[in-house]
Amino acid sequence: MATLLVRHITRYRYRRPVSFGEHRMMFRPRESYDQKLLESRLIISPQPVELRHVQDVFGNCVSVARFNGKANELVFHSEALLEHEPADVPADADHGVYPLDYHEDDLPDLASSIERRCPDPDGEIDNWARGFAQAYGGDGPLRILEAMTRSIYREFRYTRRLEAGLQAPLDTLRQRSGACRDFALLMMEGARALGFAARFVSGYIHCAPTAGHVGGGHTHAWVRAYLPACGWVEFDPTNGIVGGRDLIRVAIARDPRQALPLHGSWFGAPGDFIDMTVDVDVQVVGQSAAARRVA
16 A cells, blocks of 8 residues: 655746636545545645635535636645555456446446447447457456557557647547547547446556556546446556556546536736646655555
């Protein structure tokens, strides 16, 4: 069980002082059996006149800031200390058959995560996804999603993109390139095309020197899918990861637009905006007390 320190700094710069509207932040890691939040703090400059914390419809923690006055820089500095002990994918996760047979009691809650959201008029995503089902369906549902994850990892080119917006899944499929959120959206649509309940996850990745991961230095995105045998399982097509190792969940949503790490408004002349920078650093700062007792 590692103790991780996550530092996330987003900075907006303007040529002259501007005023700011409401800003909504998703920086706080979600607490679960595999990640326990020990401490967190949020520093905003200029200091907001109001800062409140709410939970959205998915149970994500959202901070909402309101401002008064003007400034030529707006900075959000979040720090979180957490114990991270991702469980391995359960041994029985590959049990079951494909096509999936979700329990009738679960279907009302999973329905919105099965429904397709992006256009696919000629069935290109359908055909791409069905290829994995045809090749690996006999090995169980987990094997299909593993193959899809690792196919994107091996065959698509990762590109870092900080500007807002999503690339259409069809464009990602045709171009064989995209940012982590583009890969996550494509895989989510592919999984849903096969009848899986799948959700978008926004968070952070720990890029250990020997891990060879990409996506560090800023927020990261991946997918989780619901398997009848074991529940929700993480899939990171950007790095070929199956399971939660090195992945720190912050927000889970049906649609990527519901899991934006930070969004808000400002008021000034169109040419006032200079740039936005994002700096994320995830470090191992030691073992938890529980892990030390076992060691």
